Amino acid sequence: xxxxxxxxxxxxxxxxxxxxxxxxxxxxxxxxxxxxxxxxxxxxxxxxxxxxxxxxxxxxxxxxxxxxxxxxxxxxxxxxxxxxxxxxxxxxxxxxxxxxxxxxxxxxxxxxxxxxxxxxxxxxxxxxxxxxxxxxxxxxxxxxxxxxxxxxxxxxxxxxxxxxxxxxxxxxxxxxxxxxxxxxxxxxxxxxxxxxxxxxxxxxxxxxxxxxxxxxxxxxxxxxxxxxxxxxxxxxxxxxxxxxxxxxxxxxxxxxxxxxxxxxxxxxxxxxxxxxxxxxxxxxxxxxxxxxxxxxxxxxxxxxxxxxxx
Amino acid sequence: xxxxxxxxxxxxxxxxxxxxxxxxxxxxxxxxxxxxxxxxxxxxxxxxxxxxxxxxxxxxxxxxxxxxxxxxxxxxxxxxxxxxxxxxxxxxxxxxx
Numbered sequence: 526x527x528x529x530x531x532x533x534x535x536x537x538x539x540x541x542x543x544x545x546x547x548x549x550x551x552x553x554x555x556x557x558x559x560x561x562x563x564x565x566x567x568x569x570x571x572x573x574x575x576x577x578x579x580x581x582x583x584x585x586x587x588x589x590x591x592x593x594x595x596x597x598x599x600x601x602x603x604x605x606x607x608x609x610x611x612x613x614x615x616x617x618x619x620x621x622x623x624x625x626x627x628x629x630x631x632x633x634x635x636x637x638x639x640x641x642x643x644x645x646x647x648x649x650x651x652x653x654x655x656x657x658x659x660x661x662x663x664x665x666x667x668x669x670x671x672x673x674x675x676x677x678x679x680x681x682x683x684x685x686x687x688x689x690x691x692x693x694x695x696x697x698x699x700x701x702x703x704x705x706x707x708x709x710x711x712x713x714x715x716x717x718x719x720x721x722x723x724x725x726x727x728x729x730x731x732x733x734x735x736x737x738x739x740x741x742x743x744x745x746x747x748x749x750x751x752x753x754x755x756x757x758x759x760x761x762x763x764x765x766x767x768x769x770x771x772x773x774x775x776x777x778x779x780x781x782x783x784x785x786x787x788x789x790x791x792x793x794x795x796x797x798x799x800x801x802x803x804x805x806x807x808x809x810x811x812x813x814x815x816x817x818x819x820x821x822x823x824x825x826x827x828x829x830x831x832x833x834x835x
Numbered sequence: 836x837x838x839x840x841x842x843x844x845x846x847x848x849x850x851x852x853x854x855x856x857x858x859x860x861x862x863x864x865x866x867x868x869x870x871x872x873x874x875x876x877x878x879x880x881x882x883x884x885x886x887x888x889x890x891x892x893x894x895x896x897x898x899x900x901x902x903x904x905x906x907x908x909x910x911x912x913x914x915x916x917x918x919x920x921x922x923x924x925x926x927x928x929x930x931x932x
Contacts, residue, residue, distance in 0.1 A: 532879070532880035532881075532883065532884055532896075533880065533896035534896075535884070536880055536883055536893040536896055537895075537896070540889050542889070543854040543856055543857050543889060544856070544857060544861070544888050544889040544890055544902065544904075544905035545856030545857045545858065545859045545860065545861060545905060546856050546861075546888075547856075547859070547861065548887065549907075550864060550865075550887075550888075550907035550908060550909040551887060551907070551909030551910070551911055552887050552909075553887070554887075555887040555888070555889075556885060556886075556887045556911075559887075559889065560884070582856070583850070584859075586839070586848075586850060586855070587850070587855055587856040587858065587859050588850045588852075588853060588854065588855060588856055589854065589856035590853060590854065591853040591854040592853065593853075594853075718885070721884055753910075754908075754909040754910060754911075755909055755910030755911050755913065755914045755927075756911075756914065757885075757887070757909075757911055758885050758911055758914070758915050759914060759915075
């Protein structure tokens, strides 16, 4: 492979997120972060919004990060890293610092889709040279599985519990990758840890582009998704192959699908192993299941059309 | 471990040593242990890239062993292992057995 993206080569690199972090066994987020950092060949400074990743990788006197890393509150990871990036530019102008440093922010879906959206939107609009990485596990997992605007429709969470009143979350999820692209930023993409080459290519591409970039990565959470501890990669692969989480990028307004599943699987394959969708398999929710499949189908068709139009 | 007083802490509780989480061993969380069967290993390194705990030791592009000090026993490696001729190279074994 000409890209240097072989596991053999990558395994020789230093891992910038160390073991000893206290994310749950089988969590998808550290896998995503590790891949992002492995694909980064520059010195990097990161800010981290409050969330599972932030609290579990930096407890009290321990940090699992080997890069300069700043903890920020839930709502301002993008604002914090914009400040750092601006300071770096200023110091460079004054001749006090030199080098090519990349700026990144990490946030979960709560800190990105919901609470941190205003600061993220601001940073993207101001055009800071940064890459914002969202690991999307589809709810506030850290505080006990409360719904977020990234929670899929029909999922059972503690704040939209499935029962006789509602069959899980009644609303559709937000498409943040497209909202970010609508900021007219140079690069906005979606990736999955199961397709690591695709993920790393996107990170590498993003680092070479000047300006604000956004990368949305699916990160299965076995506690919140009510699945097994060993299926984070399997589920993220199914999310891609059912087209629930299509892999695509929007570069300068041009949409490109980066991976088309050989055989598009039915959405139930993705939902079946997850306890948060268990209630949807009851006969009374058959209609909702049909609607969910139709939504995925129509979103995928729409994306394909956008990709063809360029 | 004796807890530090406020005078012992750095201003703003800044951690000066990056990656010092390695001092905190998470291996005791494990209920199932991955066991490597060398003869079935094709050194694809899927276990290494998919491990959420960086608990797979690789040297010169070859799988060496598991780092049981940190492995939490999630079993992703065993599920993703393609093995050789349908024979898996990683098996999950219950701890204490």
